[in-house]
Amino acid sequence: MAVITRSENIEKPSVESNDKLDKQNNVTLSVGEFFAFKNVFITGGTGFLGTVLIEALLDTHPDIGIIYVLVRGKRKVDPNDRISRLLQKPIFQKYNESTLQKVVPVVGELSEPNFGFKDDLLQELTEKVNIIYHSAATIKFSSPLRTAIRTNLTGTMRTIEFAKQLKNLSAYVYCSTAFCNSNNRGLIMEDVYKSQYDPYEMMKMADDDTAWTNFTDVKCKEIIGDHPNTYTFTKNLAENLMISEMSGLPAAIVRPSIVYGTWEHPMEGWVGNANSGHLGYLAGFIKGIFRTMCGKASSVIDIIPCDYVINASLVMGWYVGTRTISVPEVIHCTSGEVNPLTLSEFSDIMNASVKRHPPDNFVWKPKTKLRNGWRYNLFFYLFHILPAMVFHIPEKILPIGMPHHTALEYMRVFNKGAKAFDYFLDKDFRYSLKKALKIMSTLNEKDKKRYNFDSTVCDWSAFIDRCLIGVRRFYFRESAVTTSWHRRYWMTFEILYYLGYALIFAAIFGILNALLGLNAGLPIAILIWVFLVWL
Template identity: 75%
Template sequence: MAVITDHGSSTEELALTDQNEKNLKNIGTVPEFFAHKNIFITGGTGFLGTVLIAELLDTHPDIGTIYVLVRGKRKFDPNERISRLLEKTIFQKFNEKSLAKVVPVVGELSEVDFGFNEAVLNELIDKVNVIYHSAATIKFNSPLRTAIKTNLTGTMRTIELAKKLKNLSAYVYLSTAFCNSNNRGLIVEEVYKSQFDPYDMMKMAEDDAKWEDFTDEKCKEIIRDHPNTYTFTKNLSENLLMAEMSGFPTAIVRPSIIYGTWEHPLKGWVGNANSGHLGFLAGFVKGIFRTMSGRAASVLDIIPCDFVINSSIVMGWYAGTYPLKQPEVIHCTSGEVNPLTLREFGVIINESVKRHPPNNFVWKPSAKLRNGWRYNVFFYLFHVLPALAYTIPEKLFGIGMPQHTALEYMRVFHKGTKAFDYFLGKDFRYSLKNALRIMTLMHESDKKRYNFDASTCDWSEFIDRCLIGLRRFYFKESAETTDWHRMYWKVFNIIHYLGFLVLFLFIFGICAFLFGLTIGLALALAIWGFLVWL
């Protein structure tokens, strides 16, 4: 078992790595590396996995078979699930020959050999060259046992497969920058030693007796200074990779908060947009989410989805080309090279929705930063109560947001923002030393096509693309902002301010009835002024 230190590589090891890189300076391009290689992907039907498949098909026309792990659900045939996946807009550019390279393999992530039958397992062992492991439970507060089985044991299953492959060229693990959020200061591109042994945690997950009367207090005793089970198990998974994959061509990519795509395979692709901080943006566009929590000066470390995929593809090339003694770690983040504060984010999204309003919204989209009791009061008065009232026309007329009612979005939003409060209330800094170094090794053509340098992002333009992407891909509206959209915004803006007048008259009517005109007017002005300030 490899020993993980807290000090990273020695000076001699770094010097040897630099010399090896100089010796291999004239190596091939990224597309040349992936030519005719067969890929195995976990999490291929998720947001990241979908973009990864599209990018592999788009930039590697000579790629071999892309095997996608698909869960065997009773009501869904795996071939049908892949067919539905390939019907998405980002795959419309590909012909049938290219799409036929995407092949489902039915299995369960945490089972031994994924539960594959012998024929499927042998085919993968014989043919697969590159593994991309992106499957995970991304809910911050999943039950600890679920998080261990999915995030940790699932990683062990991919490691076991990697070691069986006859021709392993690269193994890439999609981790998260948050896996070390229990640390302070500059977080470097190294694996931080976990407080628990990953093997002990996997054994614990299989022992039913350990989970009898398992309380939140017991969970907190285990995860300790980690904010949730997600970051805890992702850190354990990285430790497992260090122990198991030293000497193998392995890379770990740590993205921060993933938003829509910057450019590839389509500008502003947002997937189903119902998870993570991107879900907040979807609710904001329709005027449902109108408040944020966190420190104004905190950096909101967002990153375009295609930057994450580009870095993952590059790391597959890098791990498979340069001799590595241990897994190479990079951050795919923006805070150090192109910081965006929460205050700036609020200004940008408010200005962006003015330029690109949707076809309709339930309230004028406008988000403001609030904290403490002010946030809670606003949330229940102007989020929950309107959502309760809006549920009636939603059910009667079928209007609203896809998949969920406004009230359901409120519940999801509240849980999601509470989970994100931890990250938005502190300053996390992520070193990009490895990432920037590896960028310099790429061919000029690869640097342009597989760009993941966040310093090149214009955040205002990026949010514009995401909002248009939400309209086009999620809400199924037109991607073009027309004069009608602008007129709709102006009319609704007038209605919005008329609403303040109606609110005052309503409050004044009640106060005047209860306390008389003079006292009622003063009291109504005070209450109205407080609500407007709120």
């Protein structure tokens, strides 16, 4: 069992161009020039963000070095095959074989000391790696506390220990989350907020089997306190760990909000497997499966394009790698302060977008509406769960990530996830962008355009269009082109949608008329029908 301690005993690395004069000269480098001949180590590289990061790194400079991607060892799964399949995705089509060969898998476990690498591999990496991007995490809000600590906190400690062994560390960038401070109110600054618990004590607790005997949800809630879930709690701890461990080193923390598809790079509307975060809701929405959201109409839903998060990460690698800094730099990658989008506007945009770009098939006319409290719960059970129990929904219409689930099981999974997300849609979180915009202003004009992460310029209607078409194209393997057939298909369901209301009334009236007679049955049927329409 590994004992977690503060790592003062690990010698700090020599930082490439550590001399102050060299750092000042390096400021004139463009982002691409900074990455030239650098070798990069990535955790979380097989995930949605990680995949786009790999592509973006390949795109920075033709002479970028090796990109080492940490992958977990799985039985009967060759890590080279995993990376090979990853590189077959459409976003890598523009690269030739020699360029793609720069992406090299290294098998290891995130929470193990030195990732469990053998000595020869560890020596190779410590001598060659210059830049670390740490984005691996368990992003499930419902993850058990011990699991979340081991992945999000201990995993971060392992990457820090690794960074301190590197012969030439140029930059270390940690992908955190804007929600790590969601237990705070008011304007959240680009600073690390002190955690209630000591991160080292939490890591020791995760390694102590006796601490988890009869560990209940009540005990978990006592520990995470006013954090909404174990995800935000452990992410906040990881940031505190970085402040403690990375002083004087070229380190940065990037905090994205709700990550959607890409705005522009490497292509419009890339959504990966559309299973991460809120993208899963969009995938279910366009098939007419998810038809409601919970939250205040006036609340801001802080979404950000995936490529903006990657751009911010690349810029922060360049920024801390070309300057001498005393503590890790922290920036937000958010939109709410400069280009707010309310839940009401978001729902209207989605409904308008799917009407313009309907998919090849759907269960029912896609349409979402905001509901709260008992209204939300009643609608969900009447119009999500009940139809799933009665009708068989073909697997090709269900999101691909759930091929072995019945429609009913999928609805239950969605409801659990939606309720966990409701916390963030029911409150107005505000995130300062002062430091992020200041850092972006230091870029040259060409880099400002290529590596933009200022969401002021985002047209949310156009962005949702791109994401929706991306879900159709990359997730459901449908055509990206909307044809006249699609519009006729939509009109057919438009008619059926309103015809459905008539059939519901006829069914209710028929039952009540048989039970109560015309005089009593008709007004009661009308009242029930009006209530269902309102619902």
